[in-house]
Amino acid sequence: MNQNTCVIAGGGPAGAVLALLLARAGVQVTLLEKHADFLRDFRGDTIHPSTLQVLKEIGLAEEFLRIPHHKARRMTMHTDEGAVPIADLSKLGGEYPYIAFVPQWDFLNLVTTAAARYPTFRLVMNAEVHDVIREGDAVRGVRYRDPDGEHELRATLTVAADGRRSDVRRAAGLVPVEHAAPMDVAWFRLPREPADPDETFLRLSMGRIMVVINRGTYWQLAYVIPKGGFDALRAGGIEALREPVARLLPFLKDRAGLLKDFDEVSVLSVALNRLRRWHRPGLLVIGDAAHAMSPIFGVGINLAVQDAVAAANLLAEPLASGAEIPESLLAGVQRRRTPPTVVTQFAQRVVQARLIRPALAGRVKPVRLPRNLSHLPVIGALTRRFIGFGVLPEHVRSPS
Structure with missing residues (x-):
């Protein structure tokens, strides 16, 4: 049985970015990924300006931009009547006025390779987490399987970043509230x-x-x-x-x-849900495990990364010092990240109800739209800001 300061279940964007940020801060962290590699068709491969800014803040933006990618500076909807510009990201300003489409495996390889430069980081592939270790009401690590058999890994803090079908979340008895997707x-x-x-x-x-x-x-x-x-x-x-x-x-x-x-x-299978409570003593849930997002706006990866940054900002120094992590601090992560999650999911539900559902039902004009949303003075600015940066973009404040 091994001991770590932090163990993270799930090597997706939330888990990988959090592991990197904690390793930078000197935290002993193990990242457990159930697959043998990251070479899978994730489909959700949009890296928004908010995430590009995070990569800049940790010194990875230039390396990321050397990966072959496609830049999308405008979002457009084509109807039978013609094109309706939705958002012109080129007007965002800043260094990254676009969405970068890049295979998610390239993004994850970039992040975990950077994390491996720190001696306190360990990545274990083929490690399927299936249960948590409990001491009374507290979570004190995980149980996982790999080709060598069953293992236990104890930790001061366990983070569930293992996706919308999270086994850690299930083992901890946390059940999300479902919002119907059409x-x-x-x-x-x-x-x-x-x-x-x-x-x-x-x-x-x-x-x-x-x-x-x-x-x-x-x-x-x-x-x-x-x-x-x-x-x-x-x-x-x-x-x-x-x-x-x-x-x-x-x-x-x-x-x-x-x-x-x-x-x-x-x-x-599209899901839209959210946990009422993202934590237990010794356990924090982030990313899709805390809130499954609809593919509308393509913001799932970026919300997951923002969760990771917020968690590292609050937890890196206490973890590095070896202090016990009070549940009130874990609740602080949820308080920080719940408002942007709620607002984004509300916007997704509105689009589902006003645009997607009527269109699938065969209505010719599911919603009346201006000819160019991106040129409307207030709506255009808010739309591109919402798509590019989200409701509450996070900045890296955890120590290096």
Whole structure:
């Protein structure tokens, strides 16, 4: 049985960034990741200006920008009547007036490689956390499995950053409050050609919604379907997916046939939920484990990173000093991060109710929009600020 100051379950954006920030502060930290590597199609690969600013503050921005990526400076919705500009991020100002699309595995490799430069950091792959160690009401570490068998890892602080289906959260008896989502998402790829459009955009039509993401050499496509509707889509055969591609995206009509079968398609079951309480004595929950976000606005990664920064700002020095972490300090992390989570989820629920649900129901005009939202003096500024930085952007104040 090993002893650590902090053990983090889950090597996603929240867990990896928190591990790096704690290691920088001299905290003995172990990051447990259940997979053998980060090479998976995460789909959510948007790095917003708020996260780019965090990377700058810890000296990783230049290294990040050397990774091949696509910069999106404008957010546009294409309807049957024409294009509706939503947000012009180029007007944000600052060094990063864009969203960077980069494979999430590259981002995670960057962060964990930086963390490995510190002697107090340890990364354990193939480590599936399945339970917590309890002492009375307190959590004192985790139990995990790897190819060598079962292990226990004791820690002063345990952090659950293991995603929307968090086993640590379940083991601790924490249950999120669910907010209904009207849709799921079928993800797939098609090749991109030089003459194709350059932008990333939303395509909205009667009964059809498609998110179109420029990934350089290919298009990553998200076909939005009614909640629980993937089996019905599959029952219609692969033509049920080729047809909306050809109709919504005429420039891809000649490539829709390259989609051979549903083995090339993955489905995201959209969830929108939030814990009432993010902590127990000795335990903190952050990221998707604390609040599963809808894919609307693509802000999930960035909220997770902001959670990690806020947690490190409050906890790094007490952990480095070897002090016992009072639950009131863990509650402080929740108090800090609950308002931006609530506001963002409220905005997502409004879009789901006013735009997504009516569109999936086949209404021709699900919502009346101005011709150019991005040019409206107040709404345009608020929209790009909300998408780029969120409600409460965090800045790194933990020691190095």
